[in-house]
Amino acid sequence: MLWSLLLLFALTLLLPLIPYAVAYVNPDAGGVPNPGSELWREVRHANVGTTQVQGVDSGVLISEYGERWRQYRMQQLAPWGAMVLGAMVGIFIVYYLVRGKIRIEDGRSGKRVRRYTTTEMTVHWILASTFVLLALSGLILLYGRWLLIPLLGASGFSVTATVCKLLHNYVGLLFAAIVPIAFFLYLKDSLFNLKVDGRWFMRAGGYFGGEEPSSEKVNAGQKMWYWVAMLGGFVLITSGLLLDFTNLFQQGREWLMGAHVVHTIASIGVIAFFIVHLYLATVGVEGALESMVNGHVDANWARQHHDLWYQELQAGQDSTVPKEGLKAGGTHAGGVASPLVKD
Numbered sequence: 357m358l359w360s361l362l363l364l365f366a367l368t369l370l371l372p373l374i375p376y377a378v379a380y381v382n383p384d385a386g387g388v389p390n391p392g393s394e395l396w397r398e399v400r401h402a403n404v405g406t407t408q409v410q411g412v413d414s415g416v417l418i419s420e421y422g423e424r425w426r427q428y429r430m431q432q433l434a435p436w437g438a439m440v441l442g443a444m445v446g447i448f449i450v451y452y453l454v455r456g457k458i459r460i461e462d463g464r465s466g467k468r469v470r471r472y473t474t475t476e477m478t479v480h481w482i483l484a485s486t487f488v489l490l491a492l493s494g495l496i497l498l499y500g501r502w503l504l505i506p507l508l509g510a511s512g513f514s515v516t517a518t519v520c521k522l523l524h525n526y527v528g529l530l531f532a533a534i535v536p537i538a539f540f541l542y543l544k545d546s547l548f549n550l551k552v553d554g555r556w557f558m559r560a561g562g563y564f565g566g567e568e569p570s571s572e573k574v575n576a577g578q579k580m581w582y583w584v585a586m587l588g589g590f591v592l593i594t595s596g597l598l599l600d601f602t603n604l605f606q607q608g609r610e611w612l613m614g615a616h617v618v619h620t621i622a623s624i625g626v627i628a629f630f631i632v633h634l635y636l637a638t639v640g641v642e643g644a645l646e647s648m649v650n651g652h653v654d655a656n657w658a659r660q661h662h663d664l665w666y667q668e669l670q671a672g673q674d675s676t677v678p679k680e681g682l683k684a685g686g687t688h689a690g691g692v693a694s695p696l697v698k699d
């Protein structure tokens with residue numbers, strides 16, 4: 357009797373191991389169905405379960421796309437974005453080391469011509485500062501866990517991420533307001549002229565050797581930046597507003613995940629072009645930054661980089677524009693220029 361009871365007890369203990377034994381002997385059998393996992397599989401496919409809650413996606417208890425989107429963000433978007441931006445920075449460091457700063461060939465003439473109005477400068481700097489704040493806070497939200505947690509610790513990063521998220525949400529609204537204004541303000545000068553701009557593109561703007569091709573007030577590369585920034589800006593604003601106001605159009609989670617992917621890809625693209633703009637406007641081209649800081653450029657700079665625009669100025673009524681050709685003033689970087697000489 358005692359031995360029989362002990363045997364029965366031992367068998368009872370072994371019973372739960374039977375599925376493992378079956379799976380071991382026949383791994384392709386698919387295992388023994390588990391009623392619990394069957395239930396959750398059905399819930400995931402929204403085949404069972406009801407809810408009283410009204411609203412878009414309210415019946416979705418488990419979002420399959422959520423996990424796929426999370427993996428895509430962590431394993432594709434973030435690493436590819438980092439590679440693109442890293443490559444851009446690397447290319448310009450190498451370019452600077454090889455080519456150096458593009459100088460005003462004849463030096464400064466000492467005569468300055470008007471390039472941008474106060475309105476154009478004000479709008480530009482609002483656009484630029486909102487863009488830079490959004491780019492930095494967005495990149496921290498995307499890459500902070502890798503870059504900042506080792507430096508700030510998890511709780512330190514959590515504060516930084518919260519601040520960046522709030523900043524991103526509110527500055528985004530300002531950016532949304534300034535982009536349409538910038539779009540109309542710079543539109544006229546940014547329309548492509550097939551003949552002039554086509555030739556400029558064919559010669560890659562003279563950045564890799566050869567003579568600098570002719571250009572209007574805004575060259576073909578700058579026009580391209582305008583279109584990338586404005587169209588990219590509209591994509592970022594639309595996708596960003598969908599993410600800010602999650603119930604704006606009663607869009608479901610799939611829409612939000614799509615908007616997030618579009619938002620991230622567009623931001624990496626526009627920031628990559630922004631690196632080009634930032635480089636050329638600051639360290640790349642001597643005298644360029646002055647145009648957006650005080651509205652004027654040196655006449656020799658205008659003649660060298662935007663010859664067709666400069667000829668238009670010379671033909672115009674503005675008496676401050678030198679009518680003669682300008683040449684070697686002899687100084688760089690804002691020094692005192694020697695008197696003008698004729699071509």
Ligand code: HEM
Nearest residue numbers: 480483484487488542574578582585634637644645647648
């Ligand atoms: C802090 C960063 C920035 C700096 C230092 C900067 C500098 C400049 C400079 C110097 C110019 C005049 C170029 C010339 O006279 O030929 C310019 C023009 C312009 N910038 Fe920026 N910029 C910055 C950010 C931005 C951003 C973020 C945008 C757009 C989202 C932008 C859009 C434009 C446009 C549309 C023009 C007029 C077209 C052109 O001349 O290229 N800039 N910028």
